[in-house]
Amino acid sequence: MVRRIVSFLLSFILAASCFGPVYADDVSWQQVDESENGRFEEDMARQGAEDPLDAELPLGAAKDMWLRIGLRYGSSAAASSTLGCSDGFVLARVTRYECEIIEDYSEYESLYISCEDGRAVVWDEKDGEELFTLEDDMAVLSAAEDPEERIVTIDGGRYRDGASFKPYGSSMTVINRVTLEHYVRGVIANEMGYQYPAEALKAQAVTARSYAACSLGKHGSYGFDLCTGQNCQVYRGVSSERESTDAACRQTEDIVITYKGKPVSGYYYAYSSGYTLDSEDVWTSQPGYLLGVKDEYATEYLWKASVSFEKLRERLVSLGYDCGEIESVSVEKKLENGAMNVLLISSDSGDVRLSKSNITGALSAFGVKSIFFYIGGEDYPGAGGRPAGTIFALPDLEIEAEDEVWVIGAGGEPVSRPASELFALKGRKVMEAFSGGEGSYRDETADAGMLYMTGFGYGHSVGMPQVSAKNMAEAGKSYAEILDYFYTGIDIRPLHGGE
Numbered sequence: 001m002v003r004r005i006v007s008f009l010l011s012f013i014l015a016a017s018c019f020g021p022v023y024a025d026d027v028s029w030q031q032v033d034e035s036e037n038g039r040f041e042e043d044m045a046r047q048g049a050e051d052p053l054d055a056e057l058p059l060g061a062a063k064d065m066w067l068r069i070g071l072r073y074g075s076s077a078a079a080s081s082t083l084g085c086s087d088g089f090v091l092a093r094v095t096r097y098e099c100e101i102i103e104d105y106s107e108y109e110s111l112y113i114s115c116e117d118g119r120a121v122v123w124d125e126k127d128g129e130e131l132f133t134l135e136d137d138m139a140v141l142s143a144a145e146d147p148e149e150r151i152v153t154i155d156g157g158r159y160r161d162g163a164s165f166k167p168y169g170s171s172m173t174v175i176n177r178v179t180l181e182h183y184v185r186g187v188i189a190n191e192m193g194y195q196y197p198a199e200a201l202k203a204q205a206v207t208a209r210s211y212a213a214c215s216l217g218k219h220g221s222y223g224f225d226l227c228t229g230q231n232c233q234v235y236r237g238v239s240s241e242r243e244s245t246d247a248a249c250r251q252t253e254d255i256v257i258t259y260k261g262k263p264v265s266g267y268y269y270a271y272s273s274g275y276t277l278d279s280e281d282v283w284t285s286q287p288g289y290l291l292g293v294k295d296e297y298a299t300e301y302l303w304k305a306s307v308s309f310e311k312l313r314e315r316l317v318s319l320g321y322d323c324g325e326i327e328s329v330s331v332e333k334k335l336e337n338g339a340m341n342v343l344l345i346s347s348d349s350g351d352v353r354l355s356k357s358n359i360t361g362a363l364s365a366f367g368v369k370s371i372f373f374y375i376g377g378e379d380y381p382g383a384g385g386r387p388a389g390t391i392f393a394l395p396d397l398e399i400e401a402e403d404e405v406w407v408i409g410a411g412g413e414p415v416s417r418p419a420s421e422l423f424a425l426k427g428r429k430v431m432e433a434f435s436g437g438e439g440s441y442r443d444e445t446a447d448a449g450m451l452y453m454t455g456f457g458y459g460h461s462v463g464m465p466q467v468s469a470k471n472m473a474e475a476g477k478s479y480a481e482i483l484d485y486f487y488t489g490i491d492i493r494p495l496h497g498g499e
């Protein structure tokens with residue numbers, strides 16, 4: 001038996017101490033679920049349907065570009081609503097780029113709105129004096145003279161600019177009427193930690209603005225542009241504003257990303273797995289700017305997940321798949337960069353194939369956080385079941401699989417293992433440490449009643465990984481360099497006012 005001592009300066013799989021999962025503070029990362037498929041298709045179909053660049057407005061017009069943000073609609077539409085503003089109100093006609101004040105109500109610090117016979121009626125108070133009926137193109141705005149001071153409360157929540165109400169059955173859709181820049185200020189901190197470095201926050205501000213600009217009328221059937229949830233971007237008005245994110249917004253005023261002359265949706269997610277993916281390898285199509293890149297700025301994020309075949313069967317049946325008793329789960333196709341492409345579930349009533357984002361859609365309930373993962377028939381890979389992160393393979397050493405090998409990890413403890421039980425991570429691929437070649441995957445078949453998975457990254461893997469953006473900012477890159485790195489062939493330019 002050949003014994004060798006192999007010292008690894010960085011961590012090795014057996015010394016799994018220094019590269020555990022890392023979590024960013026204060027951000028609820030977008031969930032990985034099957035609804036993303038629908039959102040992507042919807043976004044791509046709609047993108048540029050109303051093109052703000054067609055308006056050919058002067059530089060600075062973003063301050064005057066008005067959005068309609070749906071706060072309560074559909075099943076949560078309001079029977080009545082209350083507005084408050086210490087500066088009082090004005091009634092205005094507001095279109096995309098025009099705001100004409102019709103009437104002064106600055107003596108009222110609160111107003112009550114209810115739906116009466118299909119009209120949105122504004123009262124001085126509940127059961128009080130009827131003041132006016134709100135027509136569709138009208139909004140109630142703060143009467144403050146300085147646009148930066150215009151803050152209203154809408155049913156207790158603080159928002160900038162004003163509100164409108166649209167009859168919906170016997171109740172009303174409640175809409176925040178807000179300028180584009182004010183809207184962006186209420187988004188950034190919900191989508192990225194406000195303590196992130198300035199250039200990362202600026203990149204996030206630009207993607208938030210771009211998303212709004214290419215999503216005008218997304219919820220047009222309800223009479224507004226964007227909702228406040230993850231279906232669009234999380235927006236909570238003034239309560240989300242922070243000094244750092246306000247500065248990021250101000251310093252990128254009106255800047256968006258465009259592709260082929262149109263503002264486009266800058267998809268983003270939390271943690272990179274070392275590669276981003278072409279959108280068609282996750283969803284359905286490829287608009288040209290969402291191409292995969294090798295991400296040199298990734299922070300390693302590792303996760304483990306497991307599920308019994310029985311629970312997996314229940315989940316698949318609940319999603320509408322015809323799945324009997326599961327006999328095995330295996331990889332049918334992986335991409336070169338290691339992303340799962342087709343997962344094959346063999347059952348006694350036939351095979352179920354999950355592909356692309358449907359894999360995470362089905363498995364996120366069990367802790368799967370991305371489509372970059374490995375499976376095996378046991379807790380995987382190796383001692384403690386937890387890979388450490390970096391990234392050595394030793395093809396040049398002449399070691400046979402049955403040799404006993406000593407490794408010394410970062411903790412200094414030598415550990416002995418048969419060479420066949422050692423695995424290394426290289427370029428985010430798990431490989432047998434002493435087998436030599438690239439792509440010498442371990443057999444990824446689970447057939448013993450449990451599916452164990454170990455994976456990398458968190459999120460859909462398309463576009464800009466936010467933690468990588470943070471790392472780039474800390475390495476001195478500008479927001480434009482960050483955006484250019486993750487989005488292919490884009491222009492970074494003002495939305496209004498030409499090139």
Ligand SMILES: [Zn+2]
Pocket residue numbers: 218219226227228229230231232233
């Ligand atoms: Zn929405």
